[in-house]
Amino acid sequence: VTAARAGVVYLVGAGPGDPGLMTLRAAELIASANVVLHDRLIPPGALGEARQDAELIDVGKRPGSAQMSQGEIERLMVERARAGRSVVRLKGGDPFVFGRGGEEAEALAAAAVPFEVVPGVTAGVAAPAYAGIPLTHRDDASAVAFVTAHEDPDKDGSLLLDWEALARFPGTLVLYMGVKRLPEVVERLVGAGRDAGEPAAAVERGTMAGQRRPRPALRLPRSCSPGRWRRVARRSVGSSGAPSTGCGWSSPGRVPRQAAWRRRCARSAPRSSSCRRSGSCPGSTRPRFATWCSPSTRTRSSA
């Protein structure tokens, strides 16, 4: 075990929600850090092994009420590290895949604060896997793309993506977005030339106890139908066919994953003193959502 070191900031991915998908390195850093600055949406029990004397700060942004600005988060990291503390910046998923970890790393580099990046399992990989969908396949998908279709709150709310280029992408498309965006995204993709008949699926609250398919969406044929095993991506290289608009469907009965998760989670995610101290018990009683195809619908976690 290599403990968190004084004066260093660790940009740590906490994975997509299932506590079992946290990395060994993430766990050892959380258990040894002086300070943990965490997102609102981290796995249940993620902070349960933090030091009793650790400072746990919820810097999570809430829709409509930005609790702490990005600049404030960055200043806090720099300040604590300069004070000789070991600092874990715990983020959902992977820090460098739609995690704003790039900005935070730049801020740390600019301040000459040493940092380390600990990658995590991103929801775009994990949610389809839990739904039984391989993102690539030797026969028909030698590429996969991850695209954020979340609106940038600083922008005007429209989705400024190159839809034609995305529609042409020769592989599986995975879109991170709120479920509200689904009709617009599908319409734009199909409008830009993506085959409307392509297999597609959507997953809400990926890898979490409440993982489910959302309601069928406009012009997403065959999506969200009760799931059996099948492949999503079908586009052969060079064909004019089409891959899928990402996302996965549940495969109830096949993978007894959620039940197993519930059991483990119920044990590992008590409202521990460490998370009570911060005033936030991530995942224990707070509403959660998946980063993948779902933020507009929330549910209680299993704990």
Add this chain to the structure above:
Amino acid sequence: VTAARAGVVYLVGAGPGDPGLMTLRAAELIASANVVLHDRLIPPGALGEARQDAELIDVGKRPGSAQMSQGEIERLMVERARAGRSVVRLKGGDPFVFGRGGEEAEALAAAAVPFEVVPGVTAGVAAPAYAGIPLTHRDDASAVAFVTAHEDPDKDGSLLLDWEALARFPGTLVLYMGVKRLPEVVERLVGAGRDAGEPAAAVERGTMAGQRRPRPALRLPRSCSPGRWRRVARRSVGSSGAPSTGCGWSSPGRVPRQAAWRRRCARSAPRSSSCRRSGSCPGSTRPRFATWCSPSTRTRSSA
């Protein structure tokens, strides 16, 4: 802890090479399974906690001498599960991202063998992170694509990818390939319209002790230059500019990651009895390579 269950096959991602990037779930399954069928390239010490009575089978394919066919691997999984064993199929990276996990899951489904998928950190995410490169950035990269440019041994050796579509992809491109492929890939991408002046980098043996930049490659301007922090992906949405041809550069001195890794690895990756039993000590003394931009160059691991 939820142990591996009898009669179930677990398709488990072991992550990109750094043992610290294995998931907690992967670790608990390896520690409880009756049978582990593992790739050749798994993290050092990955099997160190396996049961003393576990059957550990190296099913890894070696270049030029396919030790076990894909069909044989699938038959073995089915047979052991039907015999009431708990089976871990341990694969480098993530099982569903260029891992042939899709084929194995299909084979299990066809045989009515229950299975579970445990995602892992894929090298395309981790290697750039260890090199200090964010794959996405709020300002200029809202998408990232993973593409395999490994040749399919069943094909004629040429790279049958839709290069024009890939060149147009509006975000960061990450290519999984052998370093030998680099000149051809760059030539094809630039030939298809990708900006030859785009920042780019290549990483060998990503996340492993020997992670390094390879020699500069033909027409990969600015790649492989001694690293300082900078962003790879620069293409603004809708512009005709260009993102990068993936890969990362080392940032020596910035992230003291490799040294930390070496220390941890040296302790955690002994040639344990469990891996000796299988006749294979993954990562301890065997040559290793990264799945990301590097397979043709090999090195000894750190243990």
